[in-house]
Amino acid sequence: MAYDVIVIGGGPSGLMACIAAAEQGASVLLVDKGDKLGRKLGISGGGRCNVTNNKELDELVKHIPGNGRFLYSAFNTFSNRDIIAFFEGLGIKLKEEDRGRMFPVSDRAKTVVDALVGKVRALGVEFKTNAPVARVLYDGGHVSGVKLKSGAVLESRCVVIATGGKSVPHTGSTGDGYAWAEEAGHTVTELYPTEVPITSGDDFVRSRELQGLSLRDITLSVWNPKGKRIVEHEGDMIFTHFGVSGPAALRCSQFVVKALKAAGSGGTVRLTVDLFPDKSVEDVRVETLRLAEAEPKKAVKNVLKGLLPERMIPVLLRKAGLAEDVTFANIPKQPWAELAELIKAFPIEAKGTLSIEEAFVTGGGVYLKEVDPKTMESKLMPGLFFCGEVLDIHGYTGGYNITAAFTTGYNAGKSAAETAAWARG
Ligand SMILES: Cc1cc2nc3c(=O)[nH]c(=O)nc-3n(C[C@H](O)[C@H](O)[C@H](O)COP(=O)(O)OP(=O)(O)OC[C@H]3O[C@@H](n4cnc5c(N)ncnc54)[C@H](O)[C@@H]3O)c2cc1C
Incomplete structure (x- = not known):
């Protein structure tokens, strides 16, 4: 029949x-x-x-x-x-x-x-x-x-x-x-x-120092080689042992796949994480400085604990070129401005994604x-x-x-x- x-x-x-x-x-x-x-x-x-x-x-x-x-x-x-x-x-x-x-x-x-x-x-x-x-x-x-x-x-x-x-x-x-x-x-x-975790060979990924860290309500952006934003997505993300995952990363992933394809073999694609999408770089700079000023004897790595995910602080300070034990009295101006920039645009170089399977x-x-x-x-x-x-x-x-x-x-x-x-x- x-x-x-x-x-x-x-x-x-x-x-x-x-x-x-x-x-x-x-x-x-x-x-x-x-x-x-x-x-x-x-x-x-x-x-x-x-x-x-x-x-x-x-x-x-x-x-x-x-x-x-x-x-x-x-x-x-x-x-x-x-x-x-x-x-x-x-x-x-x-x-x-x-x-x-x-x-x-x-x-x-x-x-x-x-x-x-x-x-x-x-x-x-x-x-x-x-x-x-x-x-x-x-x-x-x-x-x-x-x-x-x-x-x-x-x-x-x-x-x-x-x-x-x-x-x-x-x-x-x-x-x-x-x-x-x-x-x-x-x-x-x-x-x-698509909707796939993103891989990265960045040092903080290889060292696994951020593995398992979840970030809430961040904005993740994908950039093209000319520095133009391809897409941004708000939401949560998580650092893994190979890169990043979580809703914001999954949403960005197809754009990463396409940008990597355009970049050719061995190329990478820049992502940035904005930890405070509702604040400007200047807001962040002033707020972090105020926190340091309020506790002038404390090392900044401890001062910033109330504001930033604790495990990210050493990575951020290192990238900004700041010593972990620096205190308010001897904060260098330029690296501090750099720190605020990094909090607003923490860079991750994507080198790929997990497989289609x-x-x-x-x-x-x-x-x-x-x-x-x-x-x-x-x-x-x-x-x-x-x-x-x-x-x-x-x-x-x-x-x-x-x-x-x-x-x-x-x-x-x-x-x-x-x-x-x-x-x-
Ligand atoms: C872990 C996970 C979580 C997800 N979460 C979400 C979510 O939150 N929201 C969302 O929108 N989407 C989500 N998705 C995606 C969503 O589940 C899929 O897009 C959806 O199931 C696709 O439906 P489909 O009917 O096209 O195919 P499928 O659900 O893939 O079903 C295909 C069927 O075809 C059968 N089949 C294949 N080949 C043959 C063959 N040769 N002979 C006979 N049968 C065959 C398979 O056995 C299977 O039963 C998720 C996917 C995964 C893996």
Whole structure:
């Protein structure tokens, strides 16, 4: 028997595609190579599953720097507000946290995964787990089904590729979908890591003296070689044994990847950390000087403890050329001004990032000009649909990628069912 729709991949995009297709009355088969569905969804948002983000549509799109504008049509049919209503309709209460991030009230990703899988089952979608797909089959310029690694051939009128990116492969996302897109004639744009920790060979990184130090509410900037700011992001960051991570660093990472590529092999990219985004360099200079003046006999390294993260003080003083035991009476003017500059723009030379496999999200993917933004259908191969991270779309962490997965999944599933119904006659 030929299915109307076969969905390959049971992540958020594939599960939503199954739901939307089955709601249209299509016969749907979901195949996944893993033994469990929604594995990556289950570890997203620190295991609490950041299901979507409650921002207005334009803001949402701005937070999807990898081709977010492509999603306007898809959001018309199924937006972040529809995602929230969808889960509440399943009895999953959501709560809003900082920056519009939406989580289940249970704080457990399992609640979300179980609700999605439960809905897929309730709609009568057939499942095949532990069933890796080897190929999508094309016949006479149209999709005809899929071939499993076991050799079994499953026929269908439409196929939805929802195989995700290449990041965190133990969740099942190993990038299998790209080759099937290419076989259909699609371009796959260059893949690269995004939302990924940044590496640095700076002395304070190599010495590990800042490892584990978290900075709150800083601004991290990425600079080009001409000294022009490429991007800045506010938030928290953490020093690691290889460089920097945390939300601000992850958001900057894709710009670092691109700038490093432009710089060529062996090049580095300058980042700066502003420890006090709301103060000017002069404010900082005056404030630090006042602190020293208030306790003139104390060494500045101790005076500054109330203001700066303690472990950063020796590094800052060293970079400014100040002795740790200098006191107010003998503070040299120029290095003190330099110290204020460093507090406002602590430099980090980025030399790379962790790998695409270690990234949270894969940048690049199926070229969007070859995909219909309303239906997610291939413009090159009738009956072939794409959704989720396999597409050349990526957002910041904060629920944006999952939102993109749900909206493209919904549109792909619904359109695939409609196309199959039309083909059935
Ligand atoms: C640790 C972590 C935290 C994250 N946190 C956030 C966050 O807070 N906010 C956010 O927006 N995004 C977050 N993301 C990203 C988000 O989880 C992904 O963008 C999203 O899961 C992509 O959904 P998808 O449906 O496209 O693919 P995936 O979730 O990757 O699912 C793909 C599915 O396809 C299956 N598959 C692959 N190849 C085959 C094959 N050959 N045959 C059969 N099945 C196959 C896989 O087994 C898998 O089940 C996070 C990612 C990670 C790794």
